[in-house]
Amino acid sequence: MRSRSNRMDPRSIQSSLDVRHASADACHGVQSDTLDAKTRADILGRAAGSMAHPQRTEWNLAQASDPARAGARPLPHAADAPSSAPKDNARPVSTRPVRRRSSRFPRSVFGWFVHFISSAFALPMQVALLGLVGATVFVGVTLPDLPDVEQLRNVQFKEPLRVYAADGAFMSEFGVQRRRPVALKDVPPLVIQAFLATEDSRFFEHRGVDAVGMGRAILSYLQTGTKSQGASTISMQVTRNFFLTPEKTFQRKLTEVLLTLHVEQTLTKEEILELYLNQIFFGHRAYGIGAAAALYYDKPLDQLTAAEAAMLAGIPKAPSANNPVTNPARALERRDYILGRMRELGYIDEDTYRTSLAAPDRAALHRRAPELEAGYVAEMVRAEMIRFYGEDAISQGYRVTATVDSRLQTDAQEALRTALRRYDRRHGYRGPEASLDIAGMTEADMDAHLSAATRIPGLEPALVTRVTRRGAEVYLGQGRRSTLGSRDLSWARTSRNRARWNGPKRSASNAVAVGDLIRVKRNQDGDWALTQVPAVSGALVSIDPHDGAVRALVGGYAFTGTKFNRAVDMRRQPGSSFKPFVYAAALSRGWTPASLVKDVAVKLPRRERWNPKNADHKELGPIRLRQALALSRNLASINLLQSLGIDAAQDYIRRFGFGPEAMPQGLSMVLGTGELSPVKLAEGYAVFANGGYHVIPYFIERIEDADGRVVFQANPPSACRDCWFKTGDGSATTRGTEPTRMAERVIDPRTAFQMTSLLREVVEHGTATRAKKLERPDIVGKTGTTNDYRDAWFAGYQADFVTVAWMGFDDFGKLGRGEGGGKAALGMWVDFMREALADRPIATLDLPAGLIEVRVDPARGVETGSKNGILEYVQEEFRTEAESAPVAVADRSRGGPSRSVNRSAPRVMDDLF
The missing domain is CATH 2.40.50.140 (Nucleic acid-binding proteins)
Structure with missing residues (x-):
């Protein structure tokens, strides 16, 4: 043979020889298996003579001259053939060549095939044949398992969950991918050309797979042995990004080719290009050209220069290495190369090219900073979205509008931080x-x-x-x-x-x-x-009493310092801030603000080891309910609950939305030994503030999907907004503008009116006199302090806001003597309400129908005609002309005090009736 590449495999040659021998036997019509030794030797001799004839073929010459090369034993000559006959009797060997059918005309398709694979093209053909068979098998196995590319028509790009305040202020963003999808018609041609120049200049010419690029990649692999070039077109990148993994294997590449061909048949070039521009990764969590332009240049797409477009086009190939922020030198080199490609392809002229080369790059990270710092509220929104929409909620582009007001939220945060720093400074470095x-x-x-x-x-x-x-x-x-x-x-x-x-x-x-x-x-x-960073913690929540909308919520000094939301997730004893609910229960069953209770030690069964006392360790004797609540007298409150009955009180208090955790069995319930969160306490106080309606706090106003469609709009049950308080020269009415969904009225409006009056006394003459500095007669509230000053509360309201403030240590440490609700928590509450009410007119209550004004002797708690008496409002059905024991009058009310209580406190003294 002339060259190494045309050598035949020895086994193939031997096989060919066997075929030729078999053909020769067939031509002579001889059955080789029936020949005797002499005849067999004669035939072998003639075959050897044929092989020695001058007209033998080239490949026979090669075998005859080099038997070892042919991979077979040397063919026997006639002289070597075994024979039993003497030599002189041997038949002469004919020198005439054996006649055979021309090799160019095989007698059958099978013969032609055998001859062809025995030729010099056998090895390439075998490789090609095996490759064709393998490819056929691969396509047959893989094609049924390929994903349906039709889903690319309805791609939902991953967009972050964005949270906004009620007034539109941006609060937070959740999600791994930053993305701003854009339609292809909104992408300037210059930007498209920059990507075509660097990624796929023949995009609109090929059918998804670029044969030129593929050949270049194969040649590179044969030369280097590494898969350095993928020959990926834009169509192939779309296929890989949506359906495949980035691993570099031949199987994945073949799958990618098959899918790409299918994608090209399903989608238009424009649709493929739009998917590509919105899906590619640009580093720093930015996906898609819209997000990249905003992140690196803080510009919309139509304002990008040629240099900026080229810089962005160079990033996706290696988002870390070609990033203009993390590796500006490498990115600039890549940009200049793309500009050169754009000039070669005629996308930009020479002047633009030179101007762009000389332009300095001003890329920087322009992340959108929150306009409103409200980490606790934003986290509440995120958790709620996941609860209702699943884990994918943070990547579906939802836009959530919360109920918080940005101004009020800022005021609440500043009030809480100031209060905590003030406390911390009081207690040293x-x-x-x-x-x-x-x-x-x-x-x-x-x-x-x-x-x-x-x-x-x-x-x-x-x-x-x-x-x-x-x-x-x-x-x-x-x-x-x-x-x-x-x-x-x-x-x-x-x-x-x-x-x-x-x-x-x-x-x-x-x-x-x-x-x-x-x-x-x-x-x-x-x-x-x-x-210093305060060691003490705090929380503040303010809701709208008409519908429960959360207007401000702060769960700690800073969300970056601790994620624990004390306004919602914390459960602490509310202390005396829980007393108003027991007092309301008493008012609903016949007691009046002027009714007398004794502020004396409570007689308990001997098995009880509880020994309650007043904070000042004093006893005032019989005092009016108004005084008992204003001064937060523990003993008077316990005696009141004992007279009322624990079961009756609990039945009534459930109307405020409280569960068993807030109402432990026992007289200590009135001292706030249950557990509540600040937002739950605000829910209860809202019933007093809106005239008796129970509203549920909520913090999500509206949810829009990625296309701007409203998928949720809050429509909570609400109280009548102008049926209770009046502001300015206006007047509250019993009709007013009623909401579309009325909340349930759970207490008598007359009771709500009386409680508002009692809570105002707390500010005027009780434990919350520090609130008087606001100089507003329409604010009311109640302090709360737990044992050893471990919790400080103030819960109060005005016509438009119910606000609860709390301060304490997360480890239940002591705040220190004197750091009760009237100091530690009230300061926070006052600072917030000062700002919240800065532009609000004074609100007053109209007297509800069914309340009667009487004048009371403050010392004896009896009705008097003296001008020195104080005015009180009592419910009409509880008033009689005759003077009688108050318990008897209370018993005539619907329910009355519980008889099941072994009353050790003195009977309530009330000569009004």
Whole structure:
């Protein structure tokens, strides 16, 4: 043979020889298996003579000249053939060549096939044949399992869940992928051309698979042995991104080719290109060209320059390596290459090309910062969306409008943070968050330590670098330095017990030390001052009493510091803030604000070890209900519950939406020994604020899908908005503008009126007099303090807001003596309500029908004709002309005090009736 590539396999040659011998036998009509030895030798001799004839074929020459090369034993000559006859008797060997049918004309298809595969083309043909068979099998097996490409017509791109306040302020965004889908008609031609230039310049010419590119990729693989080129067209990338994995295997590539051909038959080129531009990844969680333009250049697509379009087109090939933010040099090189391709393809002219090359790149991350900081509310929305729509809710592009008002939410956060810092400062400096050895540290080293500190809004981490008698120098990071004066450090004290009021002050020189990691905050003068992250926690929630809409909610100092939402998820004892519900039960069963109860020790069975006392450890004797609630007298309240009956009280209190956890069995219930969350307590107080209707707090106003269709609109049961309070010169009516869905009225409006009057007394002359600084007669509320000052509450309302404030330690530590609801929590409540009511007119209540005004002697609690008496309103059906025992009158009411209680308190004294 002339070349290595045309050599035949030895086994193939031997097989061919066998065929030829068999053919020769057939031509002579001889049955080889019946021949004797002599005849067999004669035939072999003639065959050998034929092989030695000068007209034998080329491949026979090769075999005869090199038997070993042919992979067979040398053919025997006539002289070597075994024979029993003497040599002189041997038949002469004919020199005439054996006549055979021409090889160019096989006698059958099978013969032609055998001859062809025995030729010089056998090896390539076998490879091609095997490849064809393998491909056929692969297509037959794979094709039925391929996904239905029709689903590409209805692709739902993953978009983040976005949360907005009621006034449209952006609050938060949830989801791994940032995306802004755009229609192809809204993508400028320049942007499309940039992607075609770098990804697939023949996109509109091929049918999904580019033969030129595929050949180039195969050649590269044969030369290098690595799969460095995928020859992926835009159509193939769409197929891979939606249906396949990015692994580089031949099986995946063949599957990709099959799917791509199907995609090209199903969709138009424009549809494929639109899918591509909206699906590709650009780094930093940005998917799609719309999101990429906003992220890197903060521009809409139609404002991108040629240089910016080329920069964006270069990112998808390697989002990390070609990123203009993380690797600007590599990205710039890639941009310039694409600009060159755009010029070669005629997409841009020479002037544009040169101008774009010279243009500096100004790419930066332009993430949309929240316009409203409301992490706790946003997290509530996220959890609720997942609860109703499943885990996919955060990637379906839902737009949720919450009920919170951005101004009120900001005021609530500031009020809570101010209250917690104020408390923390009253109880001294606890020391630095960490102490570091900064000797030899560079600014970069200090920056690393500062960046590791938890980010708390308004409280900047800083490192003390120098301390003098006049103050301290601090490093704030990023090269910023400042000085803290002695006045800014003078409040710092040693750590002390939380229950103590005072502690030794530290001088300015030893308040901090070099290497201390501290917190600083801007003061009113704009200078930095020493502060600390409060150890105490707090919560504040404010709802609309008409329908329960949450207008502001804060679950802690900062959502970045702790995700635990104390406004909703916390359960704490409400203390005396629970008393109004027991008092309302008494009013509904015949007691009046002027009824007398004795503020004396309660006689309990000997087996009871509970020994309740008043906060001041004093007993006032018989006092009116108004005084008992205003001064938050524990003993008077217990005696009232004992007279009313625990079962009767619980039946009534359930109307406010409270469950068993809020109403433990026993007289301690009136002292707030159950457990409630701030938002649940606000739900109860809303019944008083709206005239007796039970509304359920809610925080989602509207939900829209990715296409802007409203899929949910809140329509909660509501109270009559103008049937209770009147504002300005207007007047409340019993009709008013009623909502489409009326909430259930659970208590008599007259009881709500009386309770509002009693709670106003708390502000005027009781435990909440600090609220008088607001100078508004329309605010009412009740303080609450639990044993050992572990919880401080204030729950109150006005015509438009029911607000509950709480302060305490998460570990149930003591707040300290004097840190009750009238101080720790009320300050927070007042700060919020001051801002919330800044533009609201004074609201007053009209007297509901069925209440009668009487004048009462404040000392004796009896009706009097004296002008020195105080005015009270009592329910009409409970008034009689005759003076009789109040219990008897109360018994004539519907239900009356429970007779099942073994009453040890004195009988209620009330001579009004």
